[in-house]
Amino acid sequence: MPKQTIVLPAIRIRQGNQHIFAFGVDGKRVHEFAAVSRVHRTDQTLAGYQRPEVLSHIRAIRRYLESDAALLPNAIVLAFDSRVEFRALDDDTSEVAYSTVGHLIIPMDPELADDEKPAWLVDGQQRSAAIRDADLEEFPVAAVGFIAKDEAEQRSQFILVNNTKPLPKGxxxxxxxxxxxxxxxxxxxxxxxxxxxxxxxxxxxxxxxxxxxxxxxxxxxxxxxxxxxxxxxxxxxxxxxxxxxxxxxxxxxxxxxxxxxxxxxxxxxxxxxxxxxxxxxxxxxxxxxxxxxxxxxxxxxxxxxxxxxxxxxxxxxxxxxxxxxxxxxxxxxxxxxxxxxxxxxxxxxxxxxxxxxxxxxxxxxxxxxxxxxxxx
Incomplete structure (x- = not known):
């Protein structure tokens, strides 16, 4: 059982027969429940899917974050596993069928290894690393999440999310x-x-x-x-x-x-x-x-x-x-x-x-x- 949870106000948005969740979260806390899986191999099996961190880029983002009036409007993207739960508000009064207000319930356990955490960072690796290292008490960011059935679906979404970016061909x-x-x-x-x-x-x-x-x-x-x-x-x-x-x-x-x-x-x-x-x-x-x-x-x-x-x-x-x-x-x-x-x-x-x-x-x-x- 998780030792604690983080409860975040969220909007569940239906897309076809799937859902995405839009929410805000303190960027300083993202690494408590989300892992950045850098691509590597275990024996002959491919594991992970993120590109290596670009340190110079992270340092540049960090300097910007520590300046006055810093703003990061682009959302990070997270892939959750089935341990993450969405609970709709009982008094939800939304006038549209595709949008529901509620809370995301995310389990956290500081003893978990990265590959056991309930979320994976699909997009926003360098921004989250910069926030993690910045000399700031907190820095809330916009986030979008989805619940993936397995790591193959996470990899597919990673490629699709990064389709318009200069992702290394290799x-x-x-x-x-x-x-x-x-x-x-x-x-x-x-x-x-x-x-x-x-x-x-x-x-x-x-x-x-x-x-x-x-x-x-x-x-x-x-x-x-x-x-x-x-x-x-x-x-x-x-x-x-x-x-x-x-x-x-x-x-x-x-x-x-x-x-x-x-x-x-x-x-x-x-x-x-x-x-x-x-x-x-x-x-x-x-x-x-x-x-x-x-x-x-x-x-x-x-x-x-x-x-x-x-x-x-x-x-x-x-x-x-x-x-x-x-x-x-x-x-x-x-x-x-x-x-x-x-x-x-x-x-x-x-x-x-x-x-x-x-x-x-x-x-x-x-x-x-x-x-x-x-x-x-």
Whole structure:
């Protein structure tokens, strides 16, 4: 049982078949019952959903709050669990059916760990941190809350609330697979690719593949291959290439085990043929650079489109890549793209034009070698 509660006057507003609660609360007390869950991983499981605090921004807000006539009109957003209760006033005289006056009853226990508190801060992390640290007795703020059935719904609301803000793309990519709500079309399109990327990066049931631990994300700080490069490669293939065969176009889901098998087989061959270049960061290797990842993704599509993952071992993909090796300059030398088109190894940039140039170069030599006959 909670050791105490905080009772706040509130207005319950009906939106469809759900409710939100508008209320005021002393910002100094928000952290007593609400946690800020910064995104992290426990083993291979994603936990939390907030971006890391930006200390310089917090300091700037704090200085403003400690000045005369400080005003924060924007509401913070809180996701409550089922322990939070709304009690309507018996004498409610509201003339509209969608709005009810009452009180929010929020349990508090100072002994609870952050992940056990009854509320999560969905939006307003830096404002609340600044209020917490400010040299002030109190600072009431406007707040809006909703009761979420689980953490997946909290993550969905976090993405939707921050949809118009410069939320780090890497954070969105890690959160998308664990969301359940309807999302904007651009996010919905990337939910399956993001699920595949995260599974590649963190392993399948403890197993490892060529991308395991190598993709840079908010929770994989030691990764050196940019997540957006891998995401583009996966997305291109799912919608227009070899991985299309595993995607359900009606609901946007896919056969993830088969997708992973397909990707791990091809990129495992890449790792075997170019071992040194695969282990270097993009500044030292154009293989792990955005241009290299995307271009070899198109090579994968050309060689394996329409071929089920189980049949890939019989195609001789590694032999194809070995023949291609003499035409690659991932870490040294020059790229020979034709007359007046010779570039240093690191002269390739992650631009649409250079990706097309490198892709055409690789596919030209794949086709010239006659290796496409392996698919006949």
């Amino acid at each position: 954070l969105i990519h890690e959160l998308l697979p664990t969301t359940t709500a309807e999302l904007p079309a651009a996010y919905a399109r990337r939910r399956l690719p993001a699920s595949v990327l995260n599974t590649l990066n963190f392993g399948v049931d403890g197993g490892e593949g060529p991308f395991t631990g190598r993709i840079s994300t908010p929770t994989m700080a030691n990764g050196y291959i940019r997540d957006n490069s891998v995401l583009k490669m996966i997305e291109n293939s799912l919608y227009e290439g070899a991985l299309y065969q595993y995607r359900n176009s009606e609901d946007g889901t896919g056969d993830i085990p088969s997708i992973l098998m397909h990707l791990n087989f091809f990129w495992g061959a890449v790792e075997q043929v170019f071992p040194s270049a695969w282990r270097l960061p993009p500044t030292k290797s154009r293989l792990t650079h955005g241009a290299g990842i995307q271009s070899l993704g198109y090579v994968m599509d050309t060689l394996t489109e329409g071929v089920p993952a189980a049949e890939l071992p019989g195609l001789g993909i590694e032999e194809v890549l070995i023949e291609l090796r003499e035409h690659c300059a991932w870490t040294e030398g020059t790229w020979d793209f034709g007359p007046d088109q010779v570039r240093r190894w690191n002269g390739i940039q992650n631009t649409p034009n250079d990706v097309r140039l490198l892709t055409s170069h690789l596919l030209r030599h794949v086709r010239a070698s006659g290796v496409l006959a392996i698919r006949r």
